[in-house]
Amino acid sequence: MDKNFQEEQFTGIIKFTPPLYKQRYQFIKDLVEKYKPKKVADLGCADCTLLWMLKFCSCIEVLAGLDICASVMKEKMHRLSPLPVDYLQPPERSLTVTLHHGSVAHKDPCMLGFDLVTCIELIEHLEESELKKFPEVVFGFMAPSLVVISTPNSEFNPLLPGVTLFRHPDHKFEWNRVQFQSWALEIARHYGYSVEFTGVGHPPRGMENVGFCTQIGVFVRKYTQTSESAQSETPTEGVYKTVTYDNDKHFVFFYVVKVFRAVYPSLKDEKYLQNAVVSEVIFTAQIIKRRLLDRLMSEHEEYNDDTTERKSKFQPLMNCFSEDLGKLVVEKSMEPFVKGSVVYIPLITIFSFPKVIQLCGTFEKLCKLIAGKVTLSSDGSAMMFNTEHEHEEN
Numbered sequence: 001m002d003k004n005f006q007e008e009q010f011t012g013i014i015k016f017t018p019p020l021y022k023q024r025y026q027f028i029k030d031l032v033e034k035y036k037p038k039k040v041a042d043l044g045c046a047d048c049t050l051l052w053m054l055k056f057c058s059c060i061e062v063l064a065g066l067d068i069c070a071s072v073m074k075e076k077m078h079r080l081s082p083l084p085v086d087y088l089q090p091p092e093r094s095l096t097v098t099l100h101h102g103s104v105a106h107k108d109p110c111m112l113g114f115d116l117v118t119c120i121e122l123i124e125h126l127e128e129s130e131l132k133k134f135p136e137v138v139f140g141f142m143a144p145s146l147v148v149i150s151t152p153n154s155e156f157n158p159l160l161p162g163v164t165l166f167r168h169p170d171h172k173f174e175w176n177r178v179q180f181q182s183w184a185l186e187i188a189r190h191y192g193y194s195v196e197f198t199g200v201g202h203p204p205r206g207m208e209n210v211g212f213c214t215q216i217g218v219f220v221r222k223y224t225q226t227s228e229s230a231q232s233e234t235p236t237e238g239v240y241k242t243v244t245y246d247n248d249k250h251f252v253f254f255y256v257v258k259v260f261r262a263v264y265p266s267l268k269d270e271k272y273l274q275n276a277v278v279s280e281v282i283f284t285a286q287i288i289k290r291r292l293l294d295r296l297m298s299e300h301e302e303y304n305d306d307t308t309e310r311k312s313k314f315q316p317l318m319n320c321f322s323e324d325l326g327k328l329v330v331e332k333s334m335e336p337f338v339k340g341s342v343v344y345i346p347l348i349t350i351f352s353f354p355k356v357i358q359l360c361g362t363f364e365k366l367c368k369l370i371a372g373k374v375t376l377s378s379d380g381s382a383m384m385f386n387t388e389h390e391h392e393e394n
Helices: 020-035 049-054 070-080 084-088 128-142 154-159 177-191 227-232 270-305 307-324 347-351 354-360 363-370 388-393
Strands: 039-043 062-067 096-101 116-120 146-152 193-200 214-221 241-245 251-255 260-263 337-339 342-346 382-386
Touching: 020 049, 020 116, 020 146, 020 193, 020 214, 039 049, 049 062, 049 070, 062 070, 070 096, 070 260, 116 128, 128 177, 146 154, 146 193, 177 193, 177 214, 270 337, 270 342, 270 347, 270 354, 270 363, 270 382, 342 347, 347 354, 347 363, 347 382, 354 363
Parallel strands: 039 062, 039 116, 062 096, 116 146
Antiparallel strands: 096 260, 146 214, 193 214, 241 251, 337 342, 342 382
C-alpha cells in the first residue's frame, strides 16, 4: 500500500537498487509471465502503479484495483486510460480496468472470478478486526488460483536508519519471519492452499541471517472451488463505498461498484477490427497498384528503346512482382490489371497477404468487413482505383 515506505531516505547502511517498491512490482510481473493469469486484482492498489505496469502484460484481460483511500486512486488513475496509440493500433486481446473504493474486510461480487490477487504491503495497514476478516474475504470468498502477499520483515528494521518502531506511521504491526509464516501457513491449511516464502531486498553481505527486507508469501490453491460454493457466498449487492462531500463539508457515503472503468480497444470488437482490416486492405492495394503501374511504365519504356530486348527484360520484373505477393504462384484470375483509366486489384490477391489473412481469417470475412468501405467492381471481386491522377503526376 505504501509504495516507498520512506526507503529512499535510507542512504546510510542500506540502499536498494532498484528501489524496493520496484523490486516488489517486478516480482509480480515475473509471476504473471510465469502463470499467465487473465484476471488480476490488486488489493490496496494505492496510486495504481502496479496496475499501470500490469496493463502492458499481454496475457491479462481484466485488471481491478481496490483501496480504502479514494483520493490516492483518483490522483493517478488517468494513467489507466487508453492512449491514442491504443486506438490507432488495437491489439488482439481485450482489456478492461476497473477501480473500486472499499475495504478488504468486506465481500463484494465485483471481486469474484480473479486468477491472481496481489496484496503488496497491505496487511500491516489493517486494523485487528480487518485482519481477522481478511483471510475469509480473499481466500474463502474470492478464492483465486494465486495470492501474493508481501509485508515488511521486522528483523530487517535495525539495518534501516531512522526506523525506531515501524517503517511507516500508518502500520499497525510489523511481523518477523516466524510470525508471518505461522499466519500464512494456518491460512493455507484452512482454505486449501499451499504457500511458499521468499522476498525482495537482500540484506548486506554478512547479515544474511535477518532475511529479506520485504517478505513474500505465494499461495497456490490446491483444488478448484465449485461454482455452487462460490455463489452461496455471493452478496446480492455491492458493499464497496465511494465518498463525497455535501455543501456543509460533511461526509456522505453511498454504495457503488466502480469508481473508475476503462475499456481498451481490441480487435475482438468488430468496430475496431473493421477499421484495421479496411486500413490494411487499402495499404496493400496501394502497394500492388503502384508496382503494377511502375511495371507497365517500365514495359512501355523498354518497348520504345528496344523492342527486341523487351521480352527478356520484362521477365525479371514479373518475378519480382510475384515474390512481393508472398512468393505465391499467382493465377491469371488473381493478377491486377488496368482497363482504361481504372486499376482493378482482385480481392483474392489482397487476401493472399499474410497480414490480411491474420486479421480476417477467411475470404468471406474479408468481403464482409470491407463492404461499403472501399470502391469495388460491379461483381464485388476487385478493388478499383482511378489512375488519372497518376498520369498527371508522371
